[in-house]
Amino acid sequence: MTLPAHALQLRSRIGDDARLEVSLVEVPVVAPQPDEVVIRVEAAPVNPSDLGLLFGAADLSTLVAGPGLSVTAQVPAAAMPAVRGRLGQSLAVGNEGAGTVVAAGSDPVAQALLGRTVAVMAGAMYSQYRTVRAADGLCLPPGTPAAAGASCFVNPLTALGMIETMRREGHRAIVHTAAASNLGQMLLRLCQAERIELVAIVRSPAQAALLRSLGAQHVVDSSSPTFREALAAALAATRATIAFDAIGGGRMAEHILVAMEAALADPAAPYSRYGTAVHKQVYLYGGLDTGPTEIRRSFGFAWGVGGWLLFTFLQRLPPQDLARLKQRVVDGLHTTFASAYARTVSLRGMLEPAAIAAYAARATGAKVLVDPQAG
Numbered sequence: 001m002t003l004p005a006h007a008l009q010l011r012s013r014i015g016d017d018a019r020l021e022v023s024l025v026e027v028p029v030v031a032p033q034p035d036e037v038v039i040r041v042e043a044a045p046v047n048p049s050d051l052g053l054l055f056g057a058a059d060l061s062t063l064v065a066g067p068g069l070s071v072t073a074q075v076p077a078a079a080m081p082a083v084r085g086r087l088g089q090s091l092a093v094g095n096e097g098a099g100t101v102v103a104a105g106s107d108p109v110a111q112a113l114l115g116r117t118v119a120v121m122a123g124a125m126y127s128q129y130r131t132v133r134a135a136d137g138l139c140l141p142p143g144t145p146a147a148a149g150a151s152c153f154v155n156p157l158t159a160l161g162m163i164e165t166m167r168r169e170g171h172r173a174i175v176h177t178a179a180a181s182n183l184g185q186m187l188l189r190l191c192q193a194e195r196i197e198l199v200a201i202v203r204s205p206a207q208a209a210l211l212r213s214l215g216a217q218h219v220v221d222s223s224s225p226t227f228r229e230a231l232a233a234a235l236a237a238t239r240a241t242i243a244f245d246a247i248g249g250g251r252m253a254e255h256i257l258v259a260m261e262a263a264l265a266d267p268a269a270p271y272s273r274y275g276t277a278v279h280k281q282v283y284l285y286g287g288l289d290t291g292p293t294e295i296r297r298s299f300g301f302a303w304g305v306g307g308w309l310l311f312t313f314l315q316r317l318p319p320q321d322l323a324r325l326k327q328r329v330v331d332g333l334h335t336t337f338a339s340a341y342a343r344t345v346s347l348r349g350m351l352e353p354a355a356i357a358a359y360a361a362r363a364t365g366a367k368v369l370v371d372p373q374a375g
């Protein structure tokens with residue numbers, strides 16, 4: 001196939017004037033080096049981490065369409081320090097996606113992918129064409145639509161990474177927040193398959209009902225007036241000592257640690273003002289609530305709160321373990337690791353205010369898929 005000289009790409013830029021611009025621009029299509037392939041991108045999900053880069057901390061109530069193929073919005077002054085590192089840079093967006101390899105370098109590993117549908121987590125995936133290292137592509141079984149493989153990396157490897165982390169750090173059960181998310185439903189299916197007890201925290205009765213309909217045993221609704229009692233009961237039943245919190249802001253980490261400590265305390269043991277000796281760990285792995293993390297300590301001293309990021313986890317993973325996890329994702333693409341999308345939009349559609357409102361909501365069941373070849 002003759003590659004086009006230029007193709008469309010979605011980019012995000014914040015200027016010194018605190019104006020954020022998301023625009024569709026023409027960029028050169030890069031011919032492959034011997035070890036590279038060119039992917040015609042056909043599907044890429046809009047994940048919460050993509051939204052963070054796309055719209056940063058902009059106030060979407062100030063969104064204005066234009067000029068041309070762009071939208072602009074103001075970044076509040078209070079949010080500017082957090083985006084200082086990206087000021088003036090036009091950044092390509094889209095962590096992961098899938099498509100057809102339409103050109104390949106001369107290396108056998110690249111040639112082997114020609115004509116195949118591959119998934120990749122290479123960044124800049126809201127592009128019509130993407131040139132990437134062949135070794136980074138995950139070759140999907142013949143006949144797999146790009147849409148089915150678009151979310152092969154971020155959420156599946158994170159769900160698997162949570163279980164790996166749980167085991168490596170010596171825990172036996174997991175607490176998960178924002179648990180009705182795409183990722184939360186994957187983690188639920190994985191835990192069911194591996195017989196790992198999971199405490200799923202959600203924030204509405206509808207999400208609780210959804211997870212129970214999928215077979216979840218320990219579902220706790222943070223909007224309920226009896227949330228903390230229900231959380232304590234779920235922790236007493238499972239004795240989970242590791243939590244992955246996607247919310248980040250507010251007191252959720254504290255509530256989890258308090259419930260964990262209460263579940264571990266032995267009423268028959270002599271009182272210790274230092275609490276139990278069992279380590280309890282909360283990993284903040286998302287920022288759905290961008291407010292401060294508030295922790296009032298009342299759970300002894302054997303605890304930790306830290307960050308957890310897929311990219312860091314993958315960097316530390318031995319290559320053979322990464323290959324094993326990727327193979328599990330491919331094997332479970334239509335079952336354990338299936339993602340659901342509320343709608344598919346074109347690159348131009350990504351700039352429509354109604355679409356932006358829909359995907360920026362980060363609501364349960366509202367995930368959007370981008371098809372850069374559409375429209």
Ligand SMILES: NC(=O)c1ccc[n+]([C@@H]2O[C@H](COP(=O)([O-])OP(=O)(O)OC[C@H]3O[C@@H](n4cnc5c(N)ncnc54)[C@H](OP(=O)(O)O)[C@@H]3O)[C@@H](O)[C@H]2O)c1
Pocket residue numbers: 047048049154155158178179180181182183184203204246247285286287288289308309310311361362363364365367
């Ligand atoms: N650290 C990492 O490496 C890593 C990797 C992958 C994913 N993640 C994180 O994993 C999370 C889930 O991703 P996803 O793609 O599965 O998301 P998703 O399918 O878009 O679902 C988002 C979920 O978050 C809930 N939510 C939104 N704002 C919330 C808030 N302020 N408090 C509590 N719940 C809130 C939504 O519930 P409602 O319907 O109630 O709004 C919805 O269930 C995201 O935070 C993402 O950033 C992190």
